[in-house]
Amino acid sequence: MKLDEFLRLNAPEDLAALTMAISKASISVWDSIPFKSGLLAGVNPSGETQKAIDVFSNDTFVEALTGTGCAAEIASEEMEEPAEAKGGVSVAMDPLDGSSNVETSNPLGSIFGFYSKRLPTSGRNLLGSLYVTYGSMVTLTLSFGKGVHRFAAVREGTNMNFELLGVNLKLPEKPEVYGVGGPKKEWIPAVRGFVDSLEDRGLRTRYCGTFVGDYNQVLARGGIFAYPELLGKPKGKLRVLYETAPMSFLNEQAGGYATDGRRNILDIEPAALAETSPAYVGSAPLAKEIERLVSS
Ligand code: AFP
Numbered sequence: 001m002k003l004d005e006f007l008r009l010n011a012p013e014d015l016a017a018l019t020m021a022i023s024k025a026s027i028s029v030w031d032s033i034p035f036k037s038g039l040l041a042g043v044n045p046s047g048e049t050q051k052a053i054d055v056f057s058n059d060t061f062v063e064a065l066t067g068t069g070c071a072a073e074i075a076s077e078e079m080e081e082p083a084e085a086k087g088g089v090s091v092a093m094d095p096l097d098g099s100s101n102v103e104t105s106n107p108l109g110s111i112f113g114f115y116s117k118r119l120p121t122s123g124r125n126l127l128g129s130l131y132v133t134y135g136s137m138v139t140l141t142l143s144f145g146k147g148v149h150r151f152a153a154v155r156e157g158t159n160m161n162f163e164l165l166g167v168n169l170k171l172p173e174k175p176e177v178y179g180v181g182g183p184k185k186e187w188i189p190a191v192r193g194f195v196d197s198l199e200d201r202g203l204r205t206r207y208c209g210t211f212v213g214d215y216n217q218v219l220a221r222g223g224i225f226a227y228p229e230l231l232g233k234p235k236g237k238l239r240v241l242y243e244t245a246p247m248s249f250l251n252e253q254a255g256g257y258a259t260d261g262r263r264n265i266l267d268i269e270p271a272a273l274a275e276t277s278p279a280y281v282g283s284a285p286l287a288k289e290i291e292r293l294v295s296s
Helices: 003-010 013-036 052-067 189-200 211-221 240-253 284-295
Strands: 040-043 049-051 071-076 089-097 108-115 126-134 138-143 149-156 159-166 177-180 223-227 257-259 279-282
Touching (some): 003 149, 013 089, 013 138, 071 240, 108 211, 177 211, 189 223, 211 223, 223 284, 240 257, 257 284, 279 284
Parallel strands (some): 071 089
Antiparallel strands (some): 089 108, 108 126, 126 138, 138 149, 223 279
């Protein structure tokens, strides 16, 4: 089944239009990576160096989302202020997650959260979320609150279309992999102890340095991804609105749980667009275990 048909049957009209626009724009982004990577083009609001591909991805998605008439505003990791539009859904996005993976051709991704309220707001106001992976395949994994479904881009003549790859994805019961970001020597003690115990339980490290790539492995194999609280960085690195809340929404729909170490990530009320939080996302028993360890 093609993405547009699936959306016609399973999604509200506005979310369907936004998702179709993202799917088309994601192919342009993917196509452009070899041509636009590696060129410096400024600094983003968090002070990180922006590459031309970051700027291109941002602009491509903003234009596509605005064109649907369904977005109320579009907030992005790459923009200081949201782009205002005339529709009803607030969209928060990380247009190119893991851009430091470009040169090495490791996986990249894009993350989108569809919120019913003006931003910033809590993940409890998410209507749906999706992420795209640019890896061995271009995949689009989405949830509108009724399970998690995945599509893969396939070529048909001169077009690329997204075809259904899997429905109602669930985290496997037996966890197999874990990936933890940040410098190991800066992990708080609870995280160090937890990771040692994961090793003792036979889980294997899988870490590619892109949230969506690492989470994608957790969804397929069971386990946990974390960008934890660090000794000098209690709020971690990942942004609540653009990254951790949309992924937590989807992870919950796949039967998992996501915490900042003290509470469900979906309960965080971010005060600013770029607010960050530690994130422990994956199989529910493991995420609840690290929450107990961090909060005790
Ligand atoms: P970049 O977009 O700068 O490559 O950062 C990616 C990211 O935000 C997230 O996708 C990764 O999980 C995390 O950073 C990796 O950070 P570390 O390199 O500190 O482990």
